[in-house]
Amino acid sequence: MGRKRLHDDALRERLLSRAAAAVFARGADSLSLRALAADAGTSTAAVYSLFGGKPGLLAALYAQAFRRFGDRQAAVGASDDPVEDIVRLGLAYRESAVADPHGYRVMFGDDARPASLSAKRTEEGAATFLPLLDAVRRSVEAGRLPRRPEPEAIAAALWANVHGLVSLELGELLPPQAGDPAEIFETAVRATVAGWST
Numbered sequence: 001m002g003r004k005r006l007h008d009d010a011l012r013e014r015l016l017s018r019a020a021a022a023v024f025a026r027g028a029d030s031l032s033l034r035a036l037a038a039d040a041g042t043s044t045a046a047v048y049s050l051f052g053g054k055p056g057l058l059a060a061l062y063a064q065a066f067r068r069f070g071d072r073q074a075a076v077g078a079s080d081d082p083v084e085d086i087v088r089l090g091l092a093y094r095e096s097a098v099a100d101p102h103g104y105r106v107m108f109g110d111d112a113r114p115a116s117l118s119a120k121r122t123e124e125g126a127a128t129f130l131p132l133l134d135a136v137r138r139s140v141e142a143g144r145l146p147r148r149p150e151p152e153a154i155a156a157a158l159w160a161n162v163h164g165l166v167s168l169e170l171g172e173l174l175p176p177q178a179g180d181p182a183e184i185f186e187t188a189v190r191a192t193v194a195g196w197s198t
Helices: 009-026 033-039 042-050 054-076 083-100 101-108 121-129 131-141 151-170 181-196
Strands: none
Touching: 009 033, 009 042, 009 054, 009 101, 009 121, 033 042, 033 054, 054 083, 054 101, 054 121, 054 131, 083 131, 083 151, 083 181, 101 131, 101 151, 121 131, 151 181
């Protein structure tokens, strides 16, 4: 008979959710395990038991956020129109960020530096770029995007454009006169993709 688990998945998810909110509000450096445990209605021993300490908790937060984000990107899939796939990936990027702003901060905030993460975590994060890179490569092969610069550079520019738009929206920095953020976003993404089109 196996040992009874002292801390279940529900507690783990609760701690991750509360930790993501705390990182979003105050940054990772100010995350207190004692305050987190109290907020989640448990003990610091539970946090150590589940995550091994603050570095393990932050690594689990990073992995969870990128897994959710990556799942949304992968769900877009590949269609017969790779240029439209690029647009759909941009829209999925925004949907993921709006649905999980805490996770977005964990992934792309000032606290997330590849140098401070394990190689595995860094690879998981980098893998979320691959659906976009694949769509760009397919677009180049179809003659819909230019062969120069390299597909990696085009994909990085598209990614940066989407990231900037999302960061402005989440930071509530879009000018109110601009209108509905979802419409602004789609219009901007389509215009950017059209600008790259041959």
